[in-house]
Amino acid sequence: MKLENKVAIIAGGTKGIGLGIALEFVREGATVVVGGTTDKNGDAAVREIEAAGGDGLFVNCDVSNLGDLDRIIERTVEHFGRLDIYVANAGINDAAKTHYLYITPEQYDRIMDVNLKGMFFGGQKAAQQMIAQGDGGVIINMSSVNAYLALDSQFVYTVSKGGIQQLTKVQAVALAPYNIKVNAMAPGPIETDLMRRVGSDKQLMDTILSRTPIGRIGTPQECGRLAVFLASDDSDFIFGQSIYIDGGRGFQAYPTPGYSTVTEEDYERLLEL
Numbered sequence: 001m002k003l004e005n006k007v008a009i010i011a012g013g014t015k016g017i018g019l020g021i022a023l024e025f026v027r028e029g030a031t032v033v034v035g036g037t038t039d040k041n042g043d044a045a046v047r048e049i050e051a052a053g054g055d056g057l058f059v060n061c062d063v064s065n066l067g068d069l070d071r072i073i074e075r076t077v078e079h080f081g082r083l084d085i086y087v088a089n090a091g092i093n094d095a096a097k098t099h100y101l102y103i104t105p106e107q108y109d110r111i112m113d114v115n116l117k118g119m120f121f122g123g124q125k126a127a128q129q130m131i132a133q134g135d136g137g138v139i140i141n142m143s144s145v146n147a148y149l150a151l152d153s154q155f156v157y158t159v160s161k162g163g164i165q166q167l168t169k170v171q172a173v174a175l176a177p178y179n180i181k182v183n184a185m186a187p188g189p190i191e192t193d194l195m196r197r198v199g200s201d202k203q204l205m206d207t208i209l210s211r212t213p214i215g216r217i218g219t220p221q222e223c224g225r226l227a228v229f230l231a232s233d234d235s236d237f238i239f240g241q242s243i244y245i246d247g248g249r250g251f252q253a254y255p256t257p258g259y260s261t262v263t264e265e266d267y268e269r270l271l272e273l
């Protein structure tokens with residue numbers, strides 16, 4: 001097992017990609033603390049972690065609240081004695097497709113406070129704990145193909161993910177002397193609630209998949225496997241990178257003419273998530 005005796009926090013780990021990562025970590029021997037803002041989802045996540053044979057704890061933690069970030073680290077250390085891996089996964093998208101000209105400061109702050117400020121300070125507090133322990137650690141930031149695709153219908157989200165790419169590099173440089181490895185993973189479309197909200201429009205899903213060469217959306221488990229790699233010694237010479245897990249979505253410049261990969265069955269499945 002690749003993560004035996006490791007203690008991990010997944011901030012925003014109660015469902016979707018975060019839960020996929022938590023379950024793969026548990027399968028590799030880690031103990032996992034999941035953070036989130038909904039107790040019901042947190043309790044359900046702990047049941048899934050235990051059913052997978054792992055030891056887990058839920059801590060109610062809104063990453064945009066700096067006191068909550070302190071609390072999840074304190075609770076982790078109280079319960080499991082240490083912190084080895086911090087996954088900054090929490091992320092929210094623009095609820096309304098507001099044109100740039102009409103985005104309000106409130107809309108901007110709501111998304112940036114979770115996606116970028118929460119990640120900035122969550123990583124900082126996790127690193128302080130790892131440095132105090134004295135034997136390094138791992139930070140994984142959750143980015144997106146939006147880190148470089150310019151999607152103006154998800155304007156603030158796109159800006160936040162662009163920021164994560166640079167945050168990851170400067171964190172990696174700043175924390176290298178302490179043997180803390182920092183990388184980001186950047187998914188394309190993955191089967192989760194967040195994706196269902198973005199893709200509840202069939203035409204939009206069709207467009208997304210016509211630019212996804214592999215012809216399907218990805219799964220939280222596939223993201224979990226990449227996170228295991230980034231958290232384990234196998235990736236020790238990978239440094240400050242954003243690793244794209246996107247079925248080729250990021251680099252297909254034009255939609256394939258007359259090409260639609262989304263079937264009625266795929267679409268129904270997505271709506272049921």
Ligand SMILES: NC(=O)c1ccc[n+]([C@@H]2O[C@H](COP(=O)([O-])OP(=O)(O)OC[C@H]3O[C@@H](n4cnc5c(N)ncnc54)[C@H](O)[C@@H]3O)[C@@H](O)[C@H]2O)c1
Pocket residue numbers: 011012013014015016017018035036037038041061062063064089090091092114142143144145186187188189190191192193194195
């Ligand atoms: N699903 C995709 O297609 C996709 C693609 C690229 C990137 N991502 C990124 O992956 C991450 C997870 O997305 P998902 O699709 O699994 O979303 P999701 O909505 O299914 O899950 C989001 C998780 O974040 C938590 N969360 C939300 N706001 C929070 C807050 N303020 N504090 C703490 N936790 C909070 C939720 O409790 C939940 O556990 C996000 O950062 C998202 O931007 C997702």
